[in-house]
Amino acid sequence: MPEGHSVHRIARQFQRNFIGHEVTASSPQGRFAEGAEVVSGRTLTAARAVGKQMFLAFDEDVWIRIHLGLYGAWDFAGEILIDPTIASANGRMGQTNQRGTDLVFDAAGENSLASIGAPRRARGRVRMSEQTSGLGGDDEWPPPVVGQVRLRLMTAATVADLRGPTACEIQTPDEMLATIASLGPDPLVGDIAEGEERFTALVRRKPTPIGLLLMDQKVVSGIGNVYRAEMLFRANLNPHTPGREVPEEVVRGLWRDWVRLLSIGVETGQMMTMDDLDPEAHRRAMAHRDDRHWVYHRAGLPCRVCGTEVVLEEMAARKLYWCPRCQA
CATH class of the missing domain: 3.20.190.10 (MutM-like, N-terminal)
Structure with a gap:
């Protein structure tokens, strides 16, 4: 999608x-x-x-x-x-x-x-x-x-x-x-700071797992399977954590990460979610989708950070990729 x-x-x-x-x-x-x-x-x-x-x-x-x-x-x-x-x-x-x-x-x-x-x-x-x-x-x-x-x-x-x-x-x-009005905030629509406050308030009162909330278009607009997996990994956040149990600063960090990643995606047309790549690694990432993500589509492969096998599971009938150690 x-x-x-x-x-x-x-x-x-x-x-x-x-x-x-x-x-x-x-x-x-x-x-x-x-x-x-x-x-x-x-x-x-x-x-x-x-x-x-x-x-x-x-x-x-x-x-x-x-x-x-x-x-x-x-x-x-x-x-x-x-x-x-x-x-x-x-x-x-x-x-x-x-x-x-x-x-x-x-x-x-x-x-x-x-x-x-x-x-x-x-x-x-x-x-x-x-x-x-x-x-x-x-x-x-x-x-x-x-x-x-x-x-x-x-x-x-x-x-x-x-x-x-x-x-x-x-x-x-x-x-x-x-x-x-029925949609969650979009960083490219309206005031970014107001969007952050709305997103934070919505997440912080929900018992729903954060891995589902990020895909709920009434909570935040535009995030799909790829960005969901990558944002959770970048935040070292277990996807099963209830939204209301995620610390406020982490929720705000998720919003700010979405602001950044969405801007990169619009500018480049590619869901680049890995930071601080050297020129050769960046070239590979732009040439090959599998080289531009931390965990997405890497089921059974070693985590790029800790070496633990990346897990693939279903969450609400959608594929979820995550590292059980980095995101414990």
Whole structure:
């Protein structure tokens, strides 16, 4: 499932390529036909991410809420202006052909643009989520529909195709605000200090294990399986510790770590969770996903710190990786 950094990057791509443009909307799959008819011919006025959810605004205060879930992905095609603040890419975001750009792919299918600076214009396709299969680019315009496209948004120069989302629905402004109000704080939305206070208060009154609380989008927005495992390890925190038993300074440390890691993820497009790497180690980490995490996806391997075998267990039907010694 895409974690918060990916959704923020997608929103920024919409901000650069779609805001201010009239869009033609359709639902080739047919499951969003009525919604597509509502927004077709309108101008996109805003794109915002909160945690794992994205909201697209159109004139006359019409909104679409999108939650990619486990299988959702956006594919972009056409003349794509890459936002310099998201000049690298994660998973299907940019993993397919972008003619005119120099892409560096890692062994897991992630990639980054070679430099960060002025926006680049690219013809081809950019896929945005966290999966690793890709599309080939071509020069046909508009590009043919491939697969089960729930929603296609098209300007004169750019197309965005949405496949496999958990949610794609029209919302009124009040419904959009109610959805956002139900979500936990996001470091990139609103005041960071207020977010810290809200997160700390929520965690400190809950008997629920901290390993579940970090995945609860009503407690904190955007954290998924990877960031959950890595943040707990970085805090030397047992995932089964009830939230109300976690010392306040540790809870605040978790928030501040999420602020930092989310910013890195948005900037680089990769969930880099290891600090203070020398240049060679950093190069390896950028090239190979397995070299950029402390415990995630390392079940049965020795802990990078103490050598104890990393444990894999299920917590609420999700995989949890942790070190039983460092996180005792």
